[in-house]
Amino acid sequence: MGKLNVSMLFLTLVLSYLSDRANGKINFKELVDAKLKQLNKPAVKTIQSEDGDIIDCVDIYKQPAFDNPALKNHTIQMKPSFNLKEDKSRTVNGSAKLVESQTWQRSGSCPELTIPIRRIQRKDLLRADSIDRFGRIPQETVSKSNTTNQKDGRFLFINNTKIVLPTVENESAAMLVTLGPDYIGAKGDINVWNPSLSFPDHEFSTAQIWVKSGPADVYESLESGWAVFPNLYGDKKARLFVRWSANSSIYSGCFDLLCDGFIQTNHQVALGAAVEPVSSVSGQQYYITIGIYKDPQTNNWWLKYGDDTPIGYWPGSLFSFLTHSSKLVEWGGRVYSTNVKKSPHTKAGMGSGHFASGLFGKACFIRNVAVVDFSMQLKYPQWVGTWDDEFNCYTVYNDKKSSATSPAFYFGGPGQNPQCP
Structure with a gap:
């Protein structure tokens, strides 16, 4: 009898919901249509990629960033005003190839003064947990006092100084970290893999660079690298992403061009598009090069990709702490x-899904690590430390063999294993 009552209650709720829909009180279709119209701008040209993506070539002056009222009168900076000097005298161990293309580029190209934008389709919104927050990470909870390293007795040390990193719920990180007063840029060659996920609808895995500034509970962050994020992108491929946040992502920020922040200037690279080929265990290794740099003349933070190619920038006006410089790079x-x-624990893989001890050909690496300060010279950080939130699940190793060899940072793991139940 109890089961029958529950069934009748469920049927009543369904009929009530359908009645409200019919009476116009709830119109989910209109809600989805409005969001699609907001996200997808009119295209000058459309490209159907062989991997299922649709790429719209959008007038550079009609891109999503200009939905932001604060950027209404913004004049696009078409290229950076700076040139950086880099010391590449040290050799690297192991042969790896730079990924120079994206899948969609085999199907066409966008004309100059347009930018390629991956079209958001109805199925993308129907996958999302929240249409309103589509393209954003679920709100992060950051704590100053309740930190992982305080709980387990471990601390990060940089130049013999103890650093307490805040706990972020629902996130496990493995990082090389440097702390300084005036960083205005960072770069690295990021090894590309396709890690597996336990629950693709609710998980993602990245390999990336973070440029941060501000207090732990309201920090500002610029991020880029590759991500496997099925709930956002609809598949398990590694995809180029950018993300920015202010107030620790509580109120602002998003992935790629899914909110009014990042201004793209490049007509050849699409944010959110697949990166290929990817690396294989004991096989050929591939990497992407990511650089995030502040323009000292404009205070805009530029993203560079591949062989020093500018993609676009975050206007300095979006930020408070990052207006001057970054204090933390990861x-x-x-x-x-x-x-x-x-x-x-989840079985979601980080990096290649193998522990850092696997080294080149098995573990995920980031090499040619560099920072830049107001000297405009790219160089390896003077002081670094390593950190892993869950050292039994994901590990780190900074491999510095000699002064003649460029250090390589290895990280990653399988998640759940006998030491990480």
Whole structure:
């Protein structure tokens, strides 16, 4: 009898919902249509990619960034005003190839003064947990006092100084970290893989660079690298991403061009598009080069990709702490899941899905790590430290063999294993 009552209650709720829909009180279709119209701008040209993506070539002056009222009178900076000097005298161990193309480029190209934007389709919104927050990470909870390193007795040390990193719920990170007063840029060659996920609808895995500034509970962050994020992108491919946040992503920021922030200037590279080929265990290794740099003349933060190619920038007006410089730079990976920092732990892989001890050909690496300060000279950080939130699940290793060899940072792991139940 109890089961019958529950069934009748469910049927009543369904009929009530359908009645409200019919009476116009709830119109989900209109909500989705309005969001699609907001996200997808009119195209000058459309390209159907062989991997299922649709790329719209959008007038550079009609891109999503200009939905922001604060950028209404913004004049696009078409290229950076700076040139950086880099010391590449040290050799690197192991042969790896730079990824120079994206899948969609085999199907066409966008004309100059347009930018390629990956079209958001109805199925993308229907996958999302929230249409309103589509393209954003679920709100992060950051704590100053309740930190992972305080709980387990471990601390990060940089130049013999103890650094307490804040806990971010639902996120596990493995990083190379440097702390300084005036960083205005960072770069690295990021090894590309396709890690597996336990719950693709609710997890993602990245390999990336973070440029941060501000207090732990309201920090500002610029990020870029590759991400495997099925809930956002609809598949398990590694894709080029950017993300920015202010107030620790509580109120602002998003991935790629899914909110009014990042201004793209490049007509050849699409944010959110697949990166290929990817690396294989004991096989050919591939990498992408990511650089994030502040323009001292404009205070805009530029993203460069591949062989020093400018993609676009975050206007300095979006930020408070990052207007001057960055205090913290991180290189490495993260896994976002509701099943990190608990048992049973997710089996979501970070990096290649192998521990850092696997080294070249097995573990994910970031090499040619560099920072830049107001001297405009790219150089390896003077002081670095390594950190992993869950050292039994994901590990780190900074491999510095000699002064003649460029250090390589390795990170990653499988998640759940006998030491990480």
